Amino acid sequence: MVTHSGQSLATTNAAPLNQNSKSPAVVNAQLKQDFIPIASNNPVVTANTLARNTINGTNIEATGARPRKPCNCTKSQCLKLYCDCFANGEFCHNCNCTNCANNLEHEEERSRAIKACLDRNPLAFHPKIGKGKGKDGDGDRRHNKGCNCKRSGCLKNYCECYEAKIMCSSICKCVGCKNFEESMERKTLMHLADAAEVLPYTFVTSDVVGETCVCLMARAEESEKLKLPSVVQERMVIEEFGRCLMRIIDSAHKTK
Known part of the structure; x- marks a missing residue:
């Protein structure tokens, strides 16, 4: 079932940032620790964090989540599955697309496009990243369709496997893949990426x-x-x- 979750981005009010602010004594105590964790478990970010984490002119949301990446469609009217907004069942919002029909003003046309996609593939709008089947019924996260990278070595964010922080699998059709467990290139890149998360x-x-x-x-x-x-x-x-x-x-x- 396709939802209109993207529309909520424009209407949801951010939570107040000062509810989880820490006293100077707590901050000083943290500074005396032997180390400072790279990633905080607290999903609420401070005003300073919001100020220094500006991405393409859009701040990180108050929950700590990054805003959805805007699409740049020019010919599809955002009614094809290669439009990430449409494929995720969301309306376009603050995107860079041209002649967009993925909105309430074109609801009838959008509904026809959704029906056509579902007629061709009932699983068209299912998440691309799911869980593989393991021996006990559980499994690691994996790409349900596999990537098709040709030149990136699957070490760039336009590889859907790498962007989701998962390794390529046997169902991928990539060429020259370096996104696997023993890959030194992948280990080096992920190592530097982890370090870069910390100021x-x-x-x-x-x-x-x-x-x-x-x-x-x-x-x-x-x-x-x-x-x-x-x-x-x-x-x-x-x-x-x-x-x-x-x-x-x-x-x-x-x-x-």
Whole structure:
């Protein structure tokens, strides 16, 4: 059954942000912790978070969820399944589409398009990401139809599997796929993506900076004692900085 959940985006009032604000004492206590978690379990975001998480001119909602990505359809009138709004059973809202008919003003035309899609495929509007069948009836999340990527290696957000943070499966028709368990490219990319979710000041503290400088100075002194060429000395310091940076990223990743 197709719902009009997209329309609710324009009418739902955001919850007040000050209901879950923390006192200065609580904030100070958190700053004294050994680490700060990367992802908060609290779905309510503060005004500061809203201000710094602006996406394409639209702020993150008060529930902490990202707003739906606007479509950019130009020829389909947003009445084809490759329009994400239409495929999700939602009206277009604040989209960049042209000659759109996926709205209340074209309800009759939209209903005919929905019926035509369901006649061709009764599961046309079912979620693309579902659960696979395991031995006990349960399974991991998987793409019900599989992706068809050709050039991205399935490591870009226009791969529906990668965007949903799941690995490609045997039903995918992708070419040159790197979105699988043993893929070093995928591990590196996901590792950096996790680290990027945290603002630098949450784990690059003054103590961390100080320790990093000590390591760099020790490496520089070592290279000078060995009387190595200046180019080699510079390379040794840069490599040491890279190792320090990876340790910082690893530490932040483990707090998630």
